Amino acid sequence: MSRKRARTVRSLVLYAFLISLSAILIFPVLWLLLSSLRTPDELFSWPISFWPGEITLDNYRRVLFDSPIPRTAWNSVKITVISSLIITVLASLAAYGFSRFEFPGKRFLFIGLLAIRMFPLVVMILPLYLLWQRLGLFDSLLSIVTTYVAVFVSLAVWLLKGFFDAIAIELEEAAMIDGATRLQCLTRIVIPLARPGITAVFIFVFVFVWNEYMIVLTLTETEAVRPLSVGLVYFMGQFTQDWGATTAASALGMIPVIILFAAVQKNFIKGLSEGGMKG
Amino acid sequence: MNLSRLLRRKEVLGMLLVLPVILITTGVYGYTLGYTLYLSLVEWSFGSVKGFAGLSNYIDVAQSAEFWRAVLISGIYVGGIMISCLILGLGLALILEAIPGGANIFRIILFIPWIIPGFVAATVFMWMFDPLYGVINYVFLQLGLIEQRVGWLGNPDTALGTVMMGVAWKAYPFLMLLSVAGLQSVPRELYDAVDVDGANAFQRFRHVTLPHLQGILLTGCLLLFLMVANSIELLYIATQGGPAGATTTLPVHAYNVAFRSWDFSGASVISIYLLLILLAFIIAAMRANLRRGGSQ
Numbered sequence: 001m002s003r004k005r006a007r008t009v010r011s012l013v014l015y016a017f018l019i020s021l022s023a024i025l026i027f028p029v030l031w032l033l034l035s036s037l038r039t040p041d042e043l044f045s046w047p048i049s050f051w052p053g054e055i056t057l058d059n060y061r062r063v064l065f066d067s068p069i070p071r072t073a074w075n076s077v078k079i080t081v082i083s084s085l086i087i088t089v090l091a092s093l094a095a096y097g098f099s100r101f102e103f104p105g106k107r108f109l110f111i112g113l114l115a116i117r118m119f120p121l122v123v124m125i126l127p128l129y130l131l132w133q134r135l136g137l138f139d140s141l142l143s144i145v146t147t148y149v150a151v152f153v154s155l156a157v158w159l160l161k162g163f164f165d166a167i168a169i170e171l172e173e174a175a176m177i178d179g180a181t182r183l184q185c186l187t188r189i190v191i192p193l194a195r196p197g198i199t200a201v202f203i204f205v206f207v208f209v210w211n212e213y214m215i216v217l218t219l220t221e222t223e224a225v226r227p228l229s230v231g232l233v234y235f236m237g238q239f240t241q242d243w244g245a246t247t248a249a250s251a252l253g254m255i256p257v258i259i260l261f262a263a264v265q266k267n268f269i270k271g272l273s274e275g276g277m278k279g
Numbered sequence: 280m281n282l283s284r285l286l287r288r289k290e291v292l293g294m295l296l297v298l299p300v301i302l303i304t305t306g307v308y309g310y311t312l313g314y315t316l317y318l319s320l321v322e323w324s325f326g327s328v329k330g331f332a333g334l335s336n337y338i339d340v341a342q343s344a345e346f347w348r349a350v351l352i353s354g355i356y357v358g359g360i361m362i363s364c365l366i367l368g369l370g371l372a373l374i375l376e377a378i379p380g381g382a383n384i385f386r387i388i389l390f391i392p393w394i395i396p397g398f399v400a401a402t403v404f405m406w407m408f409d410p411l412y413g414v415i416n417y418v419f420l421q422l423g424l425i426e427q428r429v430g431w432l433g434n435p436d437t438a439l440g441t442v443m444m445g446v447a448w449k450a451y452p453f454l455m456l457l458s459v460a461g462l463q464s465v466p467r468e469l470y471d472a473v474d475v476d477g478a479n480a481f482q483r484f485r486h487v488t489l490p491h492l493q494g495i496l497l498t499g500c501l502l503l504f505l506m507v508a509n510s511i512e513l514l515y516i517a518t519q520g521g522p523a524g525a526t527t528t529l530p531v532h533a534y535n536v537a538f539r540s541w542d543f544s545g546a547s548v549i550s551i552y553l554l555l556i557l558l559a560f561i562i563a564a565m566r567a568n569l570r571r572g573g574s575q
Contacts, residue, residue, distance in 0.1 A: 014378050021371070022388055028403045028448070029391060031414055035406065048417040094300035101293025109301060116308045118505045118557045122533040122550040126543060127314035128307075150307035153300050182292060211396035213512050218538065229398045233516050236402060243406055250399045261394045262387065 029254075036060065036248040043243050059248035068223060069249050072231030076210055078141065079227050083148040084206045087156050090149070092198060095160035096186060100169065113154040124151065125218050132219060139220045147219060148209050156205050163197025164190065200264045207257050228253050315547045323544035332544070340548045348524065349532035349549075350556075353508065356443055356528050360507050361500065363447040368454025369496070373484075376462045386459065393452035401516035404445040408432055435525035438518055442526050445513050450503065457499040458492065465491045501564050508557060529553045 035043060037055045063069050098106065128147055129138075137143040171193075172185040180188070191198070213229040220226050226234075232253055236246045322332040340346050371389055375382045392400070407415050410430040419425045431441040469487045478486070511530040514520070520527035520535055527535070533553065537546030 011377075011379055014374055018371075018374050018378065018385060022385055025448070026388055026391060028400075028407060029395065031407060032399070032403045044412050046412060046417075048412070048414055090299050090303070094297040097293045097296030101290060101296070103290040103293045106293075109297070113304065116304065117502070118509070118554070118561065119308065119312070120509050120530055120533065120550045120553045120557075121511055122530065122537055122546055123315045123554060124308075124311050125534075126318065126537055126546060126550075127311045130314075130543075131310075147307075150303050154304045157297075157300055207394060211398070213396075213398050214515065214534075229396060232402070233398050236405075243409075243412075246402060247406060250402045254395045254399045257394055257396060258391065261390075 032247050032254075033251055035243060036251045038244060040242075040244055044241075059244035060252070062245050063249045063252065067235065067245065067249070069228070069231060069235060069252070071223065072226055072228045073253070075225055075231075076227035076229070079144055079148070079216075079225075080206055080209045082141075083145050083152070083209050084202055086145070086149050087153045087205050088198060088202045091153050091156035091160050091201070092191070092194075094153075094157045095164050096190065098157065098161050099164035100172070113158055116154060121214055125215060129218060139222055139225055141225055144216055144219060144225060147215060148212070151215070152205055152208055155208075156201055159201045159204065160194075160197065163194050163201070166197075167193050196264075203260045203264050206260065210257055315550060318544050319547035319551050321544055323542065326541070336544050336548045337552075340545060340552065345524070345527070345532065346549065346552075349527050349529045352439065352526065353528040353530075355439065356446075357504065357508050359440075359443050360447045360450065361504060363443075364451040364454050364503060364507075365500065367447070367451040368456075369458045371451075371455045372458030372462055373488075375459060389455060390452045392449045393456075395449075397449070397512040398516060400445060400449050401513050404441070404448075404513075405432065405517055408441055432518055433522055435522050438522055438525045442514050442517055445517070446507065446510060449513065450507060453503055453506075454496075454499055457495055461492045461495040462488065497564065497568060501561065504560065505557060508553075508560075529556075 034050075034052065036059050037057070038052045039054055039056050039058070042049070042052055042054065128143075132138040132140075132143040135143075167190055171189050172180075175185055175189055176182075210227075211229065213233070216225075216227055217230050220230070223231070232246075232249050235249060239245065318328075319336055320332060320334070322329040322336075375385060407413050408431040410416070410428055410433060413431075415431070416425070416428040420428070429437060431437050465488060469491075470483060473483055473487055509530055511528075511534060514526055514528065514531055515534065518526045520531040529549065530553065533546050533549040536542050536549060
């Protein structure tokens with residue numbers, strides 16, 4: 001067999017393997033979507049048929065119009081948007097500082113930001129549980145947003161620094177020679193150039209906060225503040241047999257995140273690898 | 280020195296820019312760590328501090344069977360998941376590098392488990408592994424892997440493995456992404472050089488790919504290790520540590536002791552032990568990295 005032919009065969013085998021593996025790995029998500037469109041008759045029949053005989057939107061109708069899920073989704077939006085905005089602004093300032101300036105203790109601080117990722121959950125949550133209770137802020141939007149900002153801002157700084165590092169410092173130096181202040185450099189040069197990266201990090205933080213479950217579960221107790229993550233699991237526990245509604249609610253809860261990610265994935269992956277490589 | 284001259288000094292501006300983040304982060308993390316240590320050293324009963332207990336809490340926990348069982352379960356959990364993620368992540372990255380085109384689509388599809396919410400992943404897996412109507416039972420029965428429907432999450436023998444599958448599924452894209460980035464950084468000329476000497480695929484991997492990939496893989500594995508060792512979300516939603524403690528890893532144990540038994544000092548001790556174990560691993564990893572000649 002010629003070398004070229006061998007390579008083609010090899011590629012085909014690899015493709016076949018890759019497609020099968022991908023099909024298996026993506027199957028859970030597809031099964032979720034499929035199940036959300038099924039009637040209770042089909043969901044609870046045995047043996048299972050893979051193709052739905054009848055497609056129904058009734059599960060979605062029930063979730064959207066007849067359940068507490070939309071209310072919790074709105075809470076998610078509030079919590080996530082506010083937290084992500086605050087985190088992105090603070091992290092941008094700090095990342096710019098880490099990227100462009102030298103000051104005593106800088107390296108130590110930056111490594112410290114990474115080191116705290118190893119804190120177990122209970123170490124974080126127990127004292128905060130007691131603190132918010134004592135301050136009378138338990139189960140409030142303020143305490144949740146503050147907690148999320150404190151927990152996730154360091155991660156955002158670490159990610160953003162990589163993006164800022166990638167912007168040539170010569171641009172600012174040239175501008176400063178022409179008389180620009182640091183602030184003008186930041187707002188007129190760096191931020192516009194770093195916008196893809198800042199957007200990507202904003203979305204990354206958004207996804208993290210939107211998906212978060214344990215912290216908000218522990219620090220809230222009423223439906224007033226509880227977001228979609230907790231609401232959905234609670235909903236599932238209430239009606240263990242209503243898998244149609246549960247899968248529909250899950251599909252709804254996941255779609256915003258997938259869309260956001262698809263929108264920025266190219267920039268994000270590029271920036272992550274660059275940032276990750278430089279450490 | 281007047282104020283405006285001070286502010287214009289480069290370092291000061293730098294420090295001011297990072298100050299809010301540093302303050303918030305050290306404030307919260309310092310407070311929580313400090314308070315946890317405090318709670319671990321006092322006697323906690325009926326919702327408040329009753330007195331100083333010194334190290335007796337630490338001794339109590341170290342003598343409790345549940346603690347060591349949680350350590351064992353954590354060990355199996357983390358080990359199994361790390362190995363699965365490494366094989367899947369690195370393996371997929373290698374395949375993606377080797378195919379001539381279309382890698383981008385696959386990269387996106389294969390990355391999806393990482394971004395879907397943990398609570399959705401838990402839901403999916405609980406539905407798929409449902410004892411009566413779950414699709415896994417159906418497929419395994421058809422394939423002859425099982426003889427009758429299995430209660431995956433309700434059976435102490437299968438619960439841990441089932442949860443581990445779910446977590447590994449969710450986590451492998453992290454290593455895959457890092458491996459892809461690492462593989463793309465290997466200079467093409469090195470491959471051409473060994474090809475000239477007639478190297479086969481294994482040799483290419485061992486002598487060109489692996490050395491370049493080692494650094495980023497080690498960092499990635501360490502980060503993944505920390506994430507998995509501390510992970511609790513999927514586990515807690517699916518089993519809350521049951522059935523009969525079969526899935527009670529250390530983080531789950533600490534959480535249950537805190538918020539089911541309301542023993543805040545016991546829970547603090549368990550988490551401090553967990554933190555120390557993690558520290559030990561990090562230090563060991565850094566030592567190994569230095570010996571290898573790494574830059575970190």
